[in-house]
Amino acid sequence: MKAAELMVKCLEAEGVEYVFGIPGEENLDLLDALAGSRIELVLTRHEQAAGFMAATYGRLTGKPGVCLSTLGPGATNLVTAAAYAQLGAMPMVMITGQKPIKTSKQGQFQIIDVVDMMTPITKFTRQIVSAGSIPSRVREAFRMAEEERPGATHLELPEDIAADDTDATPIPASELRRPIAEHKAVARAVELLSQARHPLLIVGAGANRKRCARQLSALIDRQGIPFITTQMGKGVVDENHPLFLGNAAVSDGDFPHRAIAQSDCILNVGHDVVEKPPFIMRTGTRKVIHVNYNPAEVDPVYFPQVEVIGDIANAIWQINGDLEPSPDWDFSYMERICAAMRAHRHEGESDAGFPLKPQRLVADLRRTLPADGVIALDNGVYKIWFARNYNASCPNSVLLDNALATMGAGLPSAMAAKLVHPDKPVVAVCGDGGFMMNSQELETAVRLGMDLVVIVLNDSAYGMIQWKQQHMGLRDFGLSFGNPDFVAYANSYGATGHRLESAEAFEGLLASCLAAGGVHLLDVPVDYSDNVRLLFHEIPETSRALVP
Known part of the structure; x- marks a missing residue:
């Protein structure tokens, strides 16, 4: 068989269910081998989103998620996702293509040293230089990705190696028990x-x-x-x-x-x-x-x-x-x-002000979702409100990133969570800045037939940095932007868009979207004027009597 077919058989031996990514011409033999495999290819609209999905799959299952890209620009688009998995201790294996390494007809066109690029942000990165080495390279990449502390690994498969014939076979995983404390x-x-x-x-x-x-x-x-x-x-x-x-x-x-x-x-x-x-x-x-x-x-x-x-x-x-x-x-x-903490957290939960206050948002979302419902948070100041005010009942039911803390991961992470937990309600919570960094994946979610709710918190600014800017007494400068019509934007992808018109309507709108199925986007205007309360260094007046 071709080396590319062996590569896929090795992935099957590792129990891989999904490969997330965007193939290029250097991956065509591997793509053809995947077509005859039980592994599902999840074609995304950006490699970064594929990496976020693979990392989140690893986070939720404990098994390495797998993502795929071509050489050059496709591989560089995986860098942020590699750092996301590596810092967040999420097991992930990246596979990238490369031009032929035994002969070259195109000079350095699109060629960068991807292995060298991945070295500082992965646990293990190798170029596959022979078909016979594929089983050991794949086994080691998966072992290293999953081993404590988990993280990202990378394999580069050049197109001429992928086309070579081989009679090698996959190496099965060894049984492993972690050592116990002395x-x-x-x-x-x-x-x-x-x-x-x-x-x-x-x-x-x-x-x-x-x-x-x-x-x-x-x-x-x-x-x-x-x-x-x-x-x-x-x-x-x-x-x-x-x-x-x-x-x-x-x-x-x-x-x-x-x-x-x-x-x-x-x-x-x-x-x-x-x-x-x-x-x-x-x-x-x-x-x-x-x-x-x-x-x-x-x-x-x-x-x-x-x-x-x-x-x-x-x-x-x-x-x-x-x-x-x-x-x-x-x-x-x-x-x-x-x-005192519980009394303080209840403040603002029923605030009827509009745009919506974060305290009301968090409380209504917590009341609406069942105990095992999953929320995936992008990165922004609302993440802190959720960390403080949203009581999580189950492990990994609140997916937030406090390691790389990158924007753009919320929607792809929610999509991966839905693949892992198809029977659980999943909600992505994104700021308008972070959402637009991977908003194109709405099409992927619609194409996959997902039941998913995406909440976009709309303040037309990079609110986290604006909050820090204000706290430092600096001028309001350089952090505001315009947004598309999010309702029309969602509808254009085949999702269903909704615009929140009052605080009282939020909980009912969210519940109806969860019940309806399909992909729904909620454009939620948000009021961050209470963010100053996140930095208090004294017990608030209303709670002071409880804590001397």
Whole structure:
């Protein structure tokens, strides 16, 4: 068979369901092999969107998502998606084409060193130089993409190699069990927690990857230790839990950071150095226990005293089994923080003002979606409102990016979520700036027959940067733009566009779109005048009585 056919058989052996991307002439043999495969090609309208979809597939399944592009400009369009997967710890394999490498008839036309370009933003990148090496290269790319810490890998398949004949066969995946934490480290963690007066649990991005929800919930329920989450740790434990103290989304001085300031021992589970961290160790003498698959990367704000390294779920199970709730633990202050946080979050949920306030948007969306519904957030200031005010009930039910924090990923991520979870309602929430960076994928969603709701928050500006500009006391300059008629724009792709006319209409409109099926776009004018409240460094007046 041709090497391209072998490549596809290797992908099938890895359990690949979808290949997202845009082929070019250098991929034609591979495209022909895919035509005879059980793998579905999802043809997108931009390579970046294909990469975002592949990365999100990897995030949701734990198996590498696969994306495809041609050489040159197609490959360079995958760079942002590669960084998105690499920083976000999402397993992804990129396959790019290349001109013939054994002979050249076109000089350097469209040729750049793609392998060299991908080196700093991937875990593994190789050019395939012989048909016989395909099985080992594919197996290693998938192994490396999925291995802790997950990320992006890349293979370049030149068109002359793809056309070569070969009798090689795929290499099956080996069985793998992650190592478990050493008992002495667990014992030291248990000792520190037992000696504490005000222990606190922080759930980070690493805990969200490997489905640690059951063991973490069991520890919280048995020990009664309050917890906070990072943005990418949302939903690992149900945030409706009475011991949930909030999400560390922005500022030193907010509710979660006040809980941290009160704590004397932090059990920090799944900390990821790429995620903007809560301020844990900058002041005070509190002890920090690092529970993760890999040792801590020490920096000026993170230098844990104890490290429990191994499978996270197993480590939490061991700690929970060996630790007994201490009669000396005192959570009275944290209970007051919890009450104040909940009271503060309810403010503005019924605000009838229009354009819509973010608090009303978040509350109405949470009431409308079931517990396992999925929201995919693009990047903008609304992401912080969702991180703080939207209680996630299930792991990976809030897809936000707090690593690369790129614009343009919201819609493609929602589309990938819908492919993975066809029976769950999925909503993309995008700012008008981020939406227009990959809005062409509306056509892809319509062509695939998806049931998908896309909310476009319309303020005709790059609102996140405008908010920071205002906070710094600078002039309002360079961040406003015009928008198309989003309703007509959606309709032109075969989707159904809607324009929100009042705050009271939002919840009903959203529910009707979810029930109707098909692709719906909601043009939602938004009022960000309350963004200043995200940066408060004092407990708000309305909640001050609850927290001394």
